[in-house]
Structures are given as C-alpha cells and as structure tokens.
Amino acid sequence: MSANQVRHVCGISGGKDSSALAIYLRDRVPEMEYFFCDTGAELPETYEYLNKLEVVLGKPIARLNADKGFDHWFEVYRGTLPSPQMRWCTKLVKIKPLEAWLGDDEAISYVAIRADEKNRKGYVSTKPNISAVFPFVEEEVDHEGVLRILDEAGVGLPAYYEWRTRSGCYFCFYQRKAEWVGLADRHPELFERAVAIEQKVLKDGGASGDVSYQGQAMQGRDYTWSNGETLSELLDRREEILKKHAEAMARAAKSRRNLPLIEVLSGALDEDDDSDACVVCAL
Template sequence: MKNKVRHVLGISGGKDSAALAIYLFQKYPSLDVEYYTCDTGKELDETYELIRNLEIYLGKKIVRLQAAGDSHEDPFDHFLKLYGGFLPSSGSRWCTRKLKLDPFEKWVGDDPVISYVGIRGDENREGYISKKTNIQSIFPFRQNIWSEDVVAKLLKNERIPNVLNWYGNTASDKLERIVEIVSEPLSAKFNQNNKLTALLELDTVAFNKVVFDYLKTTGYPLSVLDEFPLLKNKDVLIRNDIFQILRDSGVGVPKYYEGLPFEFNGSVGVYARSRSGCYFCFFQQKIEWVWLYEQHPEKFKLAVEYEKDGYTWMQDERLEDLIKPERIAQIKEEQIKRIEKVNSKKSSYLIDILAESEVEGCASCFI
C-alpha cells in the first residue's frame, strides 16, 4: 500500500456517529479525519440539521455521497425501480448495500483506510466490516477497539509464541499473569472471548501495543503507520456518555431522539425514534410509525404510497391499517405499559424504552 492512510468516519444522522466525530476531534486532534454521509434522499430534516451543526463544530465539510449520482431520482427511488418495487426488509437489505456501502467503498477506492465506527461499550455487536482488505474498522468507544477478524487472527493457538514475544516489549507490570493467559491454548472451556476479556482487563494499553505489533506483519492499513494514538485509549463510553457529549459540545441531540408526550385514556406516554435512518425504515417499531404519522404526517403519507405495489414495510401489517384509531390506541397503550416498566428500573433516557431494537440493522445506517 503506497497511498497515504486515510482516516474516515461516516455520519449517519445517529447519535453515536455524531458523538464519535466530536470525541475524536476533542481527544485526538492530530488525526486528519475525513467525514462523510451517505444521503439516500429519504432522511428526516433533523438529520440534515445535525450534519450542518457538526460541520460548524468541526470546521470541516462532511462529504455527501449519493448512489446513482447520474439519476434524476433520489437514490432510493432509483434502485426501487430497478428492484421492481420490492421494498427492502430485514431479510433483504438492498438499501444498505446499494445506498450506503457501495457509495462508501467507491469513495475510498483502493486507498488504505481506517474507518472509525461508533459502536458503544454497552453494545454487543460488531457492525459493518468491509470485505475489502484496504478498509480496517476501529471502535474507539469500546474497551476492545479492534475488529473481530483482527482479534481472531492474533489469538490463534499457533501464534502464542509471537504474542508472548510482543508482550515482552510492553513492560507491563501485569506481565507474569499475562504470560499465563497467553500461554493457555484456546479450547471449549477457554474460548477467544474469555482470552480477550482477560487480557484487556489486565492491561488494555499493553494489549493494544501487541495488536499493533502483530498488524506490522500483515497487510492491514495500520501496518504502514509508525504510530497510532488510539493505542493508549482506555475509555469505555456508553449511551449516557453519548448524550452528554452531544449536549456539552453544543451540537445537540437530534430532535427525533427527544421524547414527546401523548395522552391516552387519561395517562401520559412518551414516544420518539430509537434510531436515525430513512423516515420509512423497516426496523422501526410500531410506536415509531405512530410517531411518524403524528409528527411528520407528510412523510408518513409518502411511506404509505410505497406500499401501493403490494409490498409492505412490515411483514405483519400495512401502514394504512396501523393508523386506524383503534390500532393506534392499542399501540399507545402498549407503549405506556412499557414506559411504566422502564420507569420502575429508573432509566434516564426514553431511548432505553426502545433499546431492544437498537442492536438491529447495519451500523452503516444507524450508529
């Protein structure tokens, strides 16, 4: 790889990627990060507002990437026609591939790229990992900043002697115990996650330095760098930290995360979105569709029009049925019960009510 290593960060409109941009800007100002967003043409206005606010804060332009740039239609509509009106779904996420991943991979080309991903320390998922060997993902919010493919290669049993040698160069004060952990082969009783967790808990910085030494023997983009500032990173950021970063910076939390009250049978509930993404995202929960219907009726109407060809956003229900008064009442009643359950656990944020859906979907759309 002869080209300069590029550092890139995708802004989805979600809270996590926005907070990551601010975090890297504040903590690692030496990194020359390129920011981009993949515009489907179907985002809410609040997404574009967040992007503008970030540009002001960062003092840098966020590059707009659009699929089917030569088309006279929005990217989503262009590909929807190519797919014969077949709407994307959790089982067929053509929108993520065509509107997000393909434009990104075309933009970076064959350059060696470090892609920073905002998956948090309280999430148990990996997110999008490119199959292109010139793109390497880093996760600054987690204790383990490395992708699963890197960890799996490093911790192979046949690499134990190498790992021991690399640890010998770290001068860790936990070296004696680290040697014991490294020397124990992976097995059914001591799997890769067990080993990784033990090594990170003993000395995160030492583990990062070992990974960096290993990468020098590979073709990963980081192999061509002499240093990498995140090797010393020991931060673990969770959801509360993300909101704090956004508020403290002045960029602000995207408005679709802020809870809005509604009344039902004398009780007061609250609803919002759990994620960014297109206004008609099929990963939305029922209460989020109701939120869209009541807060952005013009967008909801457009979403309904996409179902005219017989395809639906949800497998079990059409949007025109979801907005019948008795159905809305049922959904709101269920939401109030969920709020009461969460309140009993003293949750700080409305988004916790919708948290079970947060792990669904591709990181390219939602973080």
C-alpha cells in the same frame, strides 16, 4: 493528498453514537474526513443535526449520494420492499457510495460501536484497502459516555429522539409500530409517501419473478413495511398502539429510576420489537 497517504474516515449516520465518536475524535485525529451516506430519504431532523455537527467539528461532513437512489432500486426490485431478510438498500445506497468515495485509497475507518455493545458488528468493509478501528470499545466509552460527549459539546441528541431512537430512512422497515405512528404525526407527508410506495409494491407484487437478490430468484409477493399489516391498517390501530406504547414507557421508567428519557423510550420501543437496527444506518 499524496499517493501513499492513509485516509482517516469517520462515518456519521445522524445517530448519537457516530455523532459522539466524530466529536470525540475531532482533536485526536485532526486529519479526519467525516462522511454521511445520504439515501435521499433521511428525516429532516437528521439534516438539521448534521448542520449542527459541522459547526462543532469545524469542517464539512462529505455527503455521499448513490448514483441511483431509492426510486431507481424500487423499480429494479419491484414487488419487494427492502426488509431485514432482503436488505438490498444498505449495500446499494450506503456501502457502495462509501467504497466509491474511498476508491483504492488506503483508509482507516473509525466505527462507533460502544464499549457496552462490543459483540455488535459494525460495518467493516471487505475491501482490503479499508481497515476498521473501534475507539469506543478500545477506550471504554459506553452509552453514558456517549451522552456526556454530546452534552458537553452542546449538541445534545437529534430532535427525532423525541419519538424514534434510530436514524436512517423515514420508511425504514426497522421502525417500530409506535415510531410509524410518530412519523404519521410529525411528518404526515413522509408517512403518505411510505404508504404510496407500499401500495405500489402491493399492486405490482405479482410481476417480479425475474428479479434476483444474492443469486436467489424472488417471486412476486405482497409485502408491507411493518410486519403483518399495511401502514393504513397500522394507523387505524393508532389508539391501541399508543396505549400500548404509553404503558411500556411507564414500565420502562419504573424499572429503573432516574433513567434518561432516551433510555425509557428505547426500552419501551424494544418491547414492541427488539430487532437490531441496521448498524450501518443507525449507529
């Protein structure tokens, strides 16, 4: 690439919106470079879906791995799991590898915010050499449009949409209670790993007073992946959680007829917890 050439890049999280955007731009921006920030803790379904997308895109998706993965950062931030309030993970394992990959190159980053969610903020780098554009907002592509693009390309939705609506790490703290049960059922070994990390953090929790995050000293504290209970406690309540989830699914299906299953699932899960997922990880 010549020194003055502007790079066009499109990040794929393994979620439906960024995947649809990649397909949408395939013929519109032939020089596009696709990338995926791999935390090393993604779901197996995400890796399978990326392989399918590469076939449709006709080019590889660059896998960007952080030099130091979660195991390292769990040690550094011992006593504290990442959380919506202390979201060190996105910066360290997603944004930094991307900025390192782009270096000082001039780049246009295509962000998959949809037309029906214009007020949501996607990742916009603060680095002056990277500018962001929002094709779905500009060209009025909404949720239905995204589903249509995926359907017409023959890729459909990632398989994890049967039980979870957000891409990202298997232990992501944005996961809703019913999704944790889904993880335990579909990937018991990953659930057990999340339990082991949580137990270690709970055990070591008193020793972290010398760790700081964004200038703020963090005191040792107990912390759990899911609000208010450990994963073991959550799993003990599985019948109750699944019953509540089934009722929410029925309500969501009734509230609007002919709703695609994904919207029913999403509506039901949002009753459990309506926190926005991380837009870097889950677009």
